[in-house]
Amino acid sequence: MEKRILSGYRATGRIHIGNLFGTLQNWVKLQSEYECFYEIADIHALTTNYNSTEQMKSNIREMATDWIACGLSPEKSTIFVQSVIPEHAELHLLFSMLVPLGWLERNPTLKKQIRDLNLQGKLNYGLLGYPVLQSADILIYKADTVPVGEDQLSHVEITREIARKFNSTYKPIFPEPQSLLAKSPRIPGLDGRKMSKSLGNTILVNESSEVTKEKIKKAFTDPLKIRKNDKGHPDGCVVFAYYKLVNTDKIEEIRELCIQGKIGCVNCKEELASLLNETLAPYREACSKASQDNIDEILEEGSKKAKKIAKETLREVKEVMNLW
Ligand code: TRP
Ligand code: SF4
Numbered sequence: 001m002e003k004r005i006l007s008g009y010r011a012t013g014r015i016h017i018g019n020l021f022g023t024l025q026n027w028v029k030l031q032s033e034y035e036c037f038y039e040i041a042d043i044h045a046l047t048t049n050y051n052s053t054e055q056m057k058s059n060i061r062e063m064a065t066d067w068i069a070c071g072l073s074p075e076k077s078t079i080f081v082q083s084v085i086p087e088h089a090e091l092h093l094l095f096s097m098l099v100p101l102g103w104l105e106r107n108p109t110l111k112k113q114i115r116d117l118n119l120q121g122k123l124n125y126g127l128l129g130y131p132v133l134q135s136a137d138i139l140i141y142k143a144d145t146v147p148v149g150e151d152q153l154s155h156v157e158i159t160r161e162i163a164r165k166f167n168s169t170y171k172p173i174f175p176e177p178q179s180l181l182a183k184s185p186r187i188p189g190l191d192g193r194k195m196s197k198s199l200g201n202t203i204l205v206n207e208s209s210e211v212t213k214e215k216i217k218k219a220f221t222d223p224l225k226i227r228k229n230d231k232g233h234p235d236g237c238v239v240f241a242y243y244k245l246v247n248t249d250k251i252e253e254i255r256e257l258c259i260q261g262k263i264g265c266v267n268c269k270e271e272l273a274s275l276l277n278e279t280l281a282p283y284r285e286a287c288s289k290a291s292q293d294n295i296d297e298i299l300e301e302g303s304k305k306a307k308k309i310a311k312e313t314l315r316e317v318k319e320v321m322n323l324w
Contacts, residue, residue, distance in 0.1 A: 005030055005180075006143035008039030008082070013059035015066040016202035017276075018187040018195035020283065021245050026147055026182040028071035036077040037141050037306060040064060040299075043082050043089070044134070047127040048117060048198075061295050066205060069286035074298045082137065084303040087310035091136035094317060096129060098165050099158075104128050109154050117198075135159040139166075139174050140310045147180040151194075170320040173313075187245070188238050192220040206287040209277040216242075216273045221265045228264030239265070239272050246275040 007027065015024065030036060040060050046053070060081060072079060082088055104110065110130070114120060119127070134155045138146055139162070146156050156179040163174040188194065189201030196202070203212055219239050225232035234240035234255050243251050254271075257263035318324070 002035045003033075003145055004037070004141060004143045005034040005145045005147060006037040006039065006138050006141050006177075007147050008041045008044075008137060009063065010045040011040050011042040011056060011059045011063055011081075012045065012197050013055065013062045014204050014206055015063060015070070016195055016197070016204050017242075017245065017280070018189070018202070020070055020205050022149055022182060022187050023147075024067065024070045024072070027067075027077075030147060030180075031073060031076040034145060037143065038067065038072060038077055038079050039082055039137060039306075040080070041082045041134075041137070044130065047124065047130050048113070050124075050126070060299070061292050064295050064299055065290050065292050066287055068295075068298070069290040070205065070283055074302060078302045078305050079298060080302040080306040081299050084299075085307045085310050087307065087314045088133065088136050088140060091140050091310075091314055091317060092129070092133045094321065095132050095136055095162055095166070098169060099129075099132055099162060101128075103158055103161060104131065107131060107154050107158065109151050112151075131155040131158040132162070135162045138177055139163055140313045141306070142173075142175055142313060144175045144177050145180050146177050147182060150181065150186075153179050153181070173316055173320060186241075188220075188241050190215055190219045190238060192236075192238055203276075205280060205283050209273075212277055212280070213270075213273040216269050216276070219269065221269075222258075225258075225261075225265060228267075229261040231261040232258040232265075234258045239269055242272055242276060246272070246279045248275055 009019070009023070027036070027038060040063055042056060042060055045056065045059070064079060067079065068074065105128075110128070113127070114123065131154070135158060138156070138159050146159070148156060156177060160176045163176045167174055189196060189199055190203065191199070191201045193199055193201060203215055216239065221237045221239055222232045222234070224230065237258075240254065240258065243254055254263070254268065258268065
């Protein structure tokens with residue numbers, strides 16, 4: 001049987017280059033090897049943004065549009081919206097009975113989030129249970145493969161633990177899904193932290209070349225390299241990290257020039273900006289052409305297909321749990 005993939009992303013709207021090079025290009029490739037389900041996780045987006053939902057619908061539409069413009073095909077993959085399928089929420093509730101708090105409290109991704117978002121003492125029930133909902137997302141499709149970034153590995157680990165515990169408590173109906181870590185390099189944000197909308201350090205796929213150029217001008221470089229002939233350290237430099245994403249055979253040359261103090265950051269950034277804009281041009285064109293006209297239809301169609309499977313799994317779950 002063809003292997004099944006499920007992955008997703010919180011509904012955060014327009015995608016940035018970290019999403020494109022870190023996640024999306026990998027998803028696109030996997031479409032020809034697996035049966036793929038890609039989810040726009042709007043309920044997961046609520047875990048940190050429950051009080052500002054005005055943009056939610058446009059975020060969902062923009063994200064779907066960008067995904068498709070960047071190569072996800074609604075014919076090859078099932079692209080759907082989490083909240084359209086309440087079976088996810090129901091399975092989440094049933095799973096919550098068998099998840100010890102300790103599994104959630106020691107989750108390193110949660111701990112980091114608490115630090116980054118200053119949530120000490122203010123943790124919501126929903127955010128604590130984030131990986132339980134994610135497990136429901138994955139297991140309701142009995143997916144065996146979950147392509148994710150490093151920060152999500154702990155969630156897939158919890159998914160396996162839940163599957164194992166469910167299978168041994170009731171009946172073995174779930175696979176133990178494996179993570180598939182993309183080979184792409186870690187893509188830092190403009191300030192050197194993880195690229196993320198909430199940190200305001202992104203380069204969006206669908207922004208103008210001018211905006212990208214301006215952003216790169218202000219990007220974090222080697223703080224010890226002030227003058228052109230200062231010797232630099234490219235490995236800690238955001239601009240150098242972006243060189244690895246663009247079509248160029250000059251990467252080793254740039255490294256040497258930087259280390260030897262033969263190129264200044266201003267020039268180095270200008271060159272990068274034009275290379276990056278060139279690399280992004282076809283995606284940008286596709287984004288601007290991709291109309292949002294039939295995006296609702298695509299999402300409804302995908303959600304309908306997903307729901308059919310979700311319903312079947314939930315029926316099976318209730319059956320083995322002896323619920324009505
Ligand atoms: N937690 C994921 C993220 O922030 C999004 C997500 C929700 C997900 N459900 C999923 C990822 C299921 C993989 C599988 O990126
Ligand atoms: Fe970074 Fe380029 Fe400056 Fe070196 S020269 S520190 S690689 S921007």
